[in-house]
Amino acid sequence: MTTMYREQDIDPTALNGKCVVVVGYGSQGRGQALNLRDSGVDVRVALRPGGPTWAQAVEEGWTPQDIEEAVAEADVVCVLIPDMLQAQCWREKIEPNLKPDAAVLFSHGLAIHYNLIEAREDLDIVMIAPKGPGRLVRDQYEIGCGVPCLCAVQQDASGHAKSIAMAYAYAIGGARAGVIETTFAEETETDLFGEQAVLCGGVTELISAGFDTLVEAGYKPEVAYFECLHELKLIVDLIYEGGFQRMHEYVSETAQFGDHTRGPRVINEETRARMREVLAEVQDGTFAREWVAEYKAGCENYRRLQRDDAARPVEQIGRELRPGFSWLKNKPAPASRTTREAGQTIGA
DSSP: OOOOOOOGGOOGGGGOOOEEEEOOOOHHHHHHHHHHHHHTTTEEEEEEEEEEEHHHHHHHTTTOOOOOOOOOOOOEEESSSSSEEEEEEEIIIIIGOTTTTTTEEEEHHHHHHSSSOOTTTEEEEEEEEEEOOOOHHHHHTTTOOOEEEEEEEEEOSSSOHHHHHHHHHHHHTHHHHHHEEEOHHHHHHHHHHIIIIIITTHHHHHHHHHHHHHHHOOHHHHHHHIIIIITTTHHHHHHHHHHHHHHHHHHHHHHHHHHHHHHHHOOOOHHHHHHHHHHHHHTTTHHHHHHHHHHHTTTTHHHHHHHHHSHHHHHHHHHHHHHGGGGGGTOOOOTTTTTEEEEEEEEO
16 A cells, blocks of 8 residues: 655654745745745745736735745745746746755646756755645645645655655645655656546536537526536535545435446446547657647637637536525635636746
8 A cells, every 4th residue: 555654754854954945926836835934944935026926925924036036045946837837937047046956846747757847967856746726735734734745756866855855745734634655757647637537628528518418408508507517516525525435325326326327338438448548648748748839839729728618508507507606605716727826927
């Protein structure tokens, strides 16, 4: 069974005397920086002057620094800006100013795994990836809990890279929930596959297809929305709390029988073959190359896909129904990977 490291297994003093610089103050940058500060770590925030999160950082007690200036003083640099901004920021602002033998930490492995960033041999390259958005990382820390983290070491120049990474996980509260060792490759490939085939791409296409099937058969769009989208949260919450078995305990026997007999007809061997194709494109770099090319070309196709997504019938009916949902009023929107850096440019 995979080892889960907890607070008693980790030496938090590995960060003692080290200056930690967090580059970026989006969802993850903010959550991790605040937790580090509250844990007594010597931490600073590096941003682009005048960027969209500079004022927020000042309001929350930071004295933000230019990236070049902060990095030059850092023993540990945490690169927490969006994936597609990291390589340019690395070339222009981070690497030229890094101390010899510094440690560089990421919370997602894409830029390293697909060689968008090639690090000097004298650097420790590590990853601590919280398995939740930055707001959850912060909220759980404040109540004395934590969000599980993945830990990886890509390059161990100092011989102490793992200790530094584990101490960092401890300081942001991850060790309260547990830290699992992985690799940059495993974290990156499983993360991308999960987003594409299940969590984002798979779920949205399944919901949309179910909604369209009912509406095309003559059922009211409002009823189809409730059945195929609205009630999904109730099911996912049960699965999150206790797996499929807990969900089955709380749905009817009729629902269970339909699950067991009809589910495999919807998600069948052909679907699994498509999933294997998606995984292969993640593993061989096809997806990364496509996304890098799209970003460099100005994201025109990406924006078109966003517009098409917003125009789906299930989205249109949802926008009409949700204003009447009293339980959603005044509820803050969850931080997501798309919004976690608030559309920042390099170093914002």
